[in-house]
Amino acid sequence: MFQEEDDWDDFGGVETATKTTNKSSFGGFGDDVNSDFAGSSFSGNNSKFNGGSGSMNGGGDRGGGARNRSCFKCGQEGHMSRDCTSGASGDTQAKKCFKCGEEGHMSRDCPSNTSTGSSKACFKCGEEGHMSRECPNNNNNNSKACFKCGEEGHMSRECPNNNSSKDGFGTSSRACFKCGEEGHMSRECPKAGEPDPNRPPLYIPPPPSEDEEVIFASMQTGINFNKYDSIPVEVTGMDAPNPIANFDEANLPETICANVKKAKYSRPTPVQKYSIPIINADRDLMSCAQTGSGKTAAFLLPVLSGMFRKGLKSDTLSEKQTPQAIVVGPTRELVLQIFLEARKFAYGSVIRPVVAYGGTSVGSQLRDLCRGCNILIATPGRLLDFINRGKVSCECVEYLILDEADRMLDMGFEPEIRRLLGSPGMPDKNSRHTLMFSATFPNEIQKLAHEFLRDDFLFLSVGRVGGACSDVTQTILQVDEEDKRETLMQLLSDVAETRSRTLVFVETKRKADFLAAFLSQENLPTTSIHGDRYQREREMALADFKSGTCPIMIATSVAARGLDIPKVEHVINFDLPNEIDEFVHRVGRTGRCGNLGQATSFYSDNKDGMLARSLVKVLADAQQEVPEWLESCAESAIGTSFGPKGGQFGARDARNKGRGQSRVETFRSKGDYDYADGGSTAEDQFGNAEKQASNGFGEDDDEWE
């Protein structure tokens, strides 16, 4: 079915048809501008889903110019419809009036001038009663010039000035969209077959290891693992089931139970003790627990078990897969990690997890998908792309899980999540189970989340919502911008010898590159990860960091959430983030699963004042030392827009009005996440973070995958 990457190249044909769709539907206005610059992506959909067949019926012939064209009115060749001498339509497919929808006359002869519903105005002058090509108001500003020579009075396909290199405005020359050279359109490009040097190389990630030892390799629990039991837990909502005390009470199928043992999970963490019975009882859940405390297994184990219990529905070897569970997360590396966890717990069973994320070959992921998919773990953009292509249907979804749910509902991803929830076949909230997990849950996001959960959902908080992990020893250093590099060098001075894993967070992708290059020059083995790197490079950077080949990794916020990297000893915030939640997640890359960790943050007076109050709060809550100077900074922020006096966090279920507190921090930024992670367009593979989530699914990726 998908033997070759090129199997997916058939979109080239659609492009041609699309161009002509534009032309015919707009009565001759459709300059090639449309087809070259927009048609390939957006109109491609039109031709597929909105009457594309219309464009195929002869439409394809019109654009090329090489084939015969027949009169629009009588169906005969040799003349255009405007020169047609036959009074009425003579062909079998009688044409309807553009204005009133009736047959037997053209729109310009339409007797029903009062037609209201669909009366069309001239595209050029805006007046009704004539089409744009018959427009008497030729001086109108909107009048269209030939796309090739810039002159009016003819369309580009009839242009007598074939060698003209002027564009429609007669000012600059138009180059071929594919090769950049002048003198031809992209569809006639002689280099069409050659690879575009600006496009990123195709990336097919290596298949995951089949070695049991690798599959079940897990992080060693640390000395504070047992202390998890003393963390206060609160469940709010009606009729919450009792927590379990051990995995034997979790009602897991035998295979999954055996896999839990192989993963050396001897007993559940608090978030698992509470979440597992809640999900087993088919309740919706918003679950908040500190970083590194086992939230992934808290949803995967009961969801996989539920799928077993209810019976698997997905067809193997079907071109349209119907997963019963969908997990979405904000970054590619995180969804890959969750996939590997799902694969571990489902090992030896018939459940087939599949992963889908941007920056990688669509064809290869589709081939994998079509081998069968019971649980799909994906970034939202790529998932929507697959739904849009008709490769994934949501009709069987029983579980929808948002990991890092507060980020998934924050401004960057919210439009895509809404699109996912509104996609065809997606069961409504009362017909599916929606589960949300994160270490942070600001009040305003909680309130938004209520819209997607059943009314009787349960809210679970383990420890303080939004609190930093107390197993991490935190230091805040007051450092001026210009001294940061030197201070960093001091902190890293012995890493070349100790090889202790150090994760350094910076604000921008450029700075990440710059700092990585600088440290490498200083003989400190450093790599970097951020949204402007190719996916291959991102995964290699992570692998080098994990293996210790490069014990220093410079990262943007793309690595702030969810990544579970063993033995990260030190997190350095070279730049503090704009949001306190982001800070909590970054610090949480160390001190996981009961292990101890260290975090050092550079505080710049000029830049970080807005974070002072929230920082004091987070440090105090995590029983960390709060420097006096920071308290003073926080005091001076009282009464400013940086936080009300006595600022507190969204510390509990936002439904408990009066008890829930307002957040201190309101500066929410988008950060470097994998927004709009659809097809493998150049932007997807190489720097998509600034792209708006609403700008489509990257339909044209198959042209070069």
Ligand SMILES: Nc1ncnc2c1ncn2[C@@H]1O[C@H](COP(=O)(O)OP(=O)(O)OP(=O)(O)O)[C@@H](O)[C@H]1O
């Ligand atoms: N019951 C358990 N026993 C031993 N190890 C566990 C247990 N549960 C989870 N772990 C391990 O703890 C580590 C952290 O788990 P996980 O990544 O799920 O944390 P998290 O709460 O999702 O963190 P984050 O908030 O950063 O996303 C993983 O290596 C996981 O394998």
